[in-house]
Amino acid sequence: MQLAKENLLAFYQTMVTIRTFENKAAELFAAGKLPGFVHLYIGEEAVATGVCANLTAKDYITSTHRGHGHLIAKGGKVDLMMAELYGKATGYCKGKGGSMHIADVDLGILGANGIVGAGQPIAVGAAFACKYQQNGAIAVCFFGDGASNRGTFHEAMNLASIWKLPVVFVCENNMYGISNCQRDHMNICDISDRAAAYGVPGVTVDGNDVVAVFEAAAEGVKRARQGDGPSLIECKTWRWRGHFEGDPATYKNPEEQKTWLQKDPIPRLAQKIIELGHAGEADLANIADAVKAQVAAAVAFAESSPDPVPADVLTDVYAGQ
Amino acid sequence: MKKMTYAEAIRDGIRQEMKRDSAVYLCGEDVGKFGGCFGVTAGLVDEFPGRVLDTPITETAIIGSAVGAAAVGLRPVAEIMFVDFTGVCMDELFNQAVKMRYMFGGKAKVPLVLKTICGGGVAAAAQHSQCMEAWFTHIPGLKTVMPATPADAKGLMAAAIRDDNPVIYIEHKQLLGLGGDVPEGEYLVPLGKADIKRPGTDVTIVAWSWMVHRALAAAEALAKDGISAEVIDPRTLVPLDKDAILASLAKTHKLVIVHEAVRTSGFGGEIAAVAAEEGFDLLDAPIKRVTAPDTPVPFSPVLEKAFLPDEGKIIQAVKELF
Structure with a gap:
C-alpha cells in the first residue's frame, strides 16, 4: 500500500504529540505535580497511531492503564487529558478518574482501565451494539501481552468469534507485564498464534513500524466492517519506561533495552517521510514545535484550572441522581 | 388484573x-x-x-x-x-x-x-x-x-x-x-419504594424476597396470640426506603429483621444501623435479627431446614420482645 503524504504526516504529528505529552507527564510526575500512578506509552506510539488512523469518531476503542497514546490517537484533547492528570475540575473526568480512567464517550473512547484485560469484553459489547444497531461502526480493543493471559481474553475472543462481531483485538506486545517478561509468562513467541483457538485470523507485525501497523489494522477493520467478524493483531513493541513512573525497571536487560531504543518508531517514520520527499527536516521540526506549544498550553490550562470542590465527591454516582 | x-x-x-x-x-x-x-x-x-x-x-x-x-x-x-x-x-x-x-x-x-x-x-x-x-x-x-x-x-x-x-x-x-x-398493560413499581405487605401496630418485621412470605405467615400466627405485626417489604435494598421503616417504627416501636442470607454483615445489620442512628428514640426494645447462621448452605433437607429462617424462628424472635 502506498500511503499519501497527508497520511504519513498525520501519523508523524500524532506520534510526536503522544511522545511530547508523555515526556511532559514524566517530567511533571518527577516534579511531584501529578498525583497517583502514571503509566507511559513512550516507544509504543506507532501502535495506537497506525490502528486509530483507520477509525472514525463513530468507532469505539477500549484502552488500558497505559492509555494516553490511544486517547490522543483517537482524537482526545490534550488539554482535558492533562487537566485530568492534575486531578482538576476541568479534566476529562472532572478529577474523578485520573490517568487510568480517562474517557470521551462522544469520541468513542470507552475509557482507559485500571483492570488489566477488562476492556476486552467491553469492546465486544460495543461491537455487539454496532451490529445490533447496524450503524456500520466497529470496536477496537487495545490490550497488552500480559492481558492476553487473562480469562477475559478467552471469553471475549470466543464470544466475538461465534457472534461474528465487528471488533479488532490489538495486542500491544511490549514484552513486559510489570516485571515479568513475555518469555516467562507464556510458552509461545507470537501471541497471534492464540487467534487460531477461536477460528479468528491472527497476524503479527512490527509494532514500531507505523505503516505496517496501519496496513494490518486496515485489513482487520475492513473485515469487521464487512461483517466478517473479529481478528487479532499482535504488534511487537517495547516499553521504554518502567511499568509506572518511578519504577527503575532493573529487571530489564540493558542490552535489549539498547537494541529496542534504536528501533524508535518516530525517527523511522521521519526517515521514510524525508526519503519519499514528502517533507524536509525543517518541516518536521516545525510540526514538533507546534506540538510542543500545544502541550505547553495544555499544562498551562491544567495548572490554571480549579480543583474540584469537596461536595463533588457525592455527585455522578447514579444517573438521574 | x-x-x-x-x-x-x-x-x-x-x-x-x-x-x-x-x-x-x-x-x-x-x-x-x-x-x-x-x-x-x-x-x-x-x-x-x-x-x-x-x-x-x-x-x-x-x-x-x-x-x-x-x-x-x-x-x-x-x-x-x-x-x-x-x-x-x-x-x-x-x-x-x-x-x-x-x-x-x-x-x-x-x-x-x-x-x-x-x-x-x-x-x-x-x-x-x-x-x-x-x-x-x-x-x-x-x-x-x-x-x-x-x-x-x-x-x-x-x-x-x-x-x-x-x-x-x-x-x-x-x-x-x-x-x-x-396489573395488565404498562406497569412499573418505582425503585426505592417499600410496600407494607401487612399493616400492624405492635412490631415491625422487615423482610424481603421469600422471607416476606414467611414473615406474613408468622404475622398471621402472632395475630392469634394478640400481637399485631406490620410486615414491611423494602422491595429494593438500594435505594432503601428508610422513611417507610422509620414511619413503621414510630408506630410499633419494635423491630425484627428477617433475611435468608447469613447473619454476619448481612443487610439486616444495615437496617439495624439505620434504626439505631435515625430511629433510636422510636425503639422500645432491642432490635432482633432472624437470619441464616454463618455457614455455607447445607445439602441435606434436614440440615437445610435447620439453616433457613422460618415461621417458628420469626415468631420466637418477636415474642422475645414482649
Missing part, C-alpha cells in the same frame, strides 16, 4: 419493555431456546427475533459485553443463571459497570440489568442456594432489587430496565410458581 405466576410476571415485565424499546435485549446462558434454566424467559426468543441471545458459558463476557453495549446506548438484560455464579463476573460488575459513570465524571451511563436468582429450600447445596444481596448493596453505583410477589416482579423488572444505572434484579427460586394478581 390478571392471575399470573411470579415467573410469568417477570417475563411480562421483560416483554413489556422489549416491545416498548428496541434497545432492550436479553442475553445469557440458555435464556433462548431452552427458555431459561427455570423457564422464566420461555418463548421470548420467538417473540423477539435477534434480541434474545443464548451465550456460551461465559459469565465474564456476558456481563462485560453488557457493560460495553450499555455504555454505547443499548439496554441489556443479562442473565447470570444463579446468583452464586456472580463471583465469576464480579470485576465486570463492581469495577466496570458501576464505576464507569463516576470515573468518567458523569459522562457515561450504563443502563444494564443483571438478572439472576437466589435462595435455598430446594436442596441445591452451597453453590446454588445462596443469598448474596449484601455484597451488591456494598457497591456504590449499583441498585439491588428483590421482588417478593408477581406484581412487584413485573413492575420492578420494568423499572429496572428503564433505569439508567446498573441494577441487579434478584429473583427467588421458591417464588417462581407463586400466583397473584398482576
Whole structure:
C-alpha cells in the first residue's frame, strides 16, 4: 500500500504529540505535580497511531492503564487529558478518574482501565451494539501481552468469534507485564498464534513500524466492517519506561533495552517521510514545535484550572441522581 | 388484573419493555431456546427475533459485553443463571459497570440489568442456594432489587430496565410458581419504594424476597396470640426506603429483621444501623435479627431446614420482645 503524504504526516504529528505529552507527564510526575500512578506509552506510539488512523469518531476503542497514546490517537484533547492528570475540575473526568480512567464517550473512547484485560469484553459489547444497531461502526480493543493471559481474553475472543462481531483485538506486545517478561509468562513467541483457538485470523507485525501497523489494522477493520467478524493483531513493541513512573525497571536487560531504543518508531517514520520527499527536516521540526506549544498550553490550562470542590465527591454516582 | 405466576410476571415485565424499546435485549446462558434454566424467559426468543441471545458459558463476557453495549446506548438484560455464579463476573460488575459513570465524571451511563436468582429450600447445596444481596448493596453505583410477589416482579423488572444505572434484579427460586394478581398493560413499581405487605401496630418485621412470605405467615400466627405485626417489604435494598421503616417504627416501636442470607454483615445489620442512628428514640426494645447462621448452605433437607429462617424462628424472635 502506498500511503499519501497527508497520511504519513498525520501519523508523524500524532506520534510526536503522544511522545511530547508523555515526556511532559514524566517530567511533571518527577516534579511531584501529578498525583497517583502514571503509566507511559513512550516507544509504543506507532501502535495506537497506525490502528486509530483507520477509525472514525463513530468507532469505539477500549484502552488500558497505559492509555494516553490511544486517547490522543483517537482524537482526545490534550488539554482535558492533562487537566485530568492534575486531578482538576476541568479534566476529562472532572478529577474523578485520573490517568487510568480517562474517557470521551462522544469520541468513542470507552475509557482507559485500571483492570488489566477488562476492556476486552467491553469492546465486544460495543461491537455487539454496532451490529445490533447496524450503524456500520466497529470496536477496537487495545490490550497488552500480559492481558492476553487473562480469562477475559478467552471469553471475549470466543464470544466475538461465534457472534461474528465487528471488533479488532490489538495486542500491544511490549514484552513486559510489570516485571515479568513475555518469555516467562507464556510458552509461545507470537501471541497471534492464540487467534487460531477461536477460528479468528491472527497476524503479527512490527509494532514500531507505523505503516505496517496501519496496513494490518486496515485489513482487520475492513473485515469487521464487512461483517466478517473479529481478528487479532499482535504488534511487537517495547516499553521504554518502567511499568509506572518511578519504577527503575532493573529487571530489564540493558542490552535489549539498547537494541529496542534504536528501533524508535518516530525517527523511522521521519526517515521514510524525508526519503519519499514528502517533507524536509525543517518541516518536521516545525510540526514538533507546534506540538510542543500545544502541550505547553495544555499544562498551562491544567495548572490554571480549579480543583474540584469537596461536595463533588457525592455527585455522578447514579444517573438521574 | 390478571392471575399470573411470579415467573410469568417477570417475563411480562421483560416483554413489556422489549416491545416498548428496541434497545432492550436479553442475553445469557440458555435464556433462548431452552427458555431459561427455570423457564422464566420461555418463548421470548420467538417473540423477539435477534434480541434474545443464548451465550456460551461465559459469565465474564456476558456481563462485560453488557457493560460495553450499555455504555454505547443499548439496554441489556443479562442473565447470570444463579446468583452464586456472580463471583465469576464480579470485576465486570463492581469495577466496570458501576464505576464507569463516576470515573468518567458523569459522562457515561450504563443502563444494564443483571438478572439472576437466589435462595435455598430446594436442596441445591452451597453453590446454588445462596443469598448474596449484601455484597451488591456494598457497591456504590449499583441498585439491588428483590421482588417478593408477581406484581412487584413485573413492575420492578420494568423499572429496572428503564433505569439508567446498573441494577441487579434478584429473583427467588421458591417464588417462581407463586400466583397473584398482576396489573395488565404498562406497569412499573418505582425503585426505592417499600410496600407494607401487612399493616400492624405492635412490631415491625422487615423482610424481603421469600422471607416476606414467611414473615406474613408468622404475622398471621402472632395475630392469634394478640400481637399485631406490620410486615414491611423494602422491595429494593438500594435505594432503601428508610422513611417507610422509620414511619413503621414510630408506630410499633419494635423491630425484627428477617433475611435468608447469613447473619454476619448481612443487610439486616444495615437496617439495624439505620434504626439505631435515625430511629433510636422510636425503639422500645432491642432490635432482633432472624437470619441464616454463618455457614455455607447445607445439602441435606434436614440440615437445610435447620439453616433457613422460618415461621417458628420469626415468631420466637418477636415474642422475645414482649
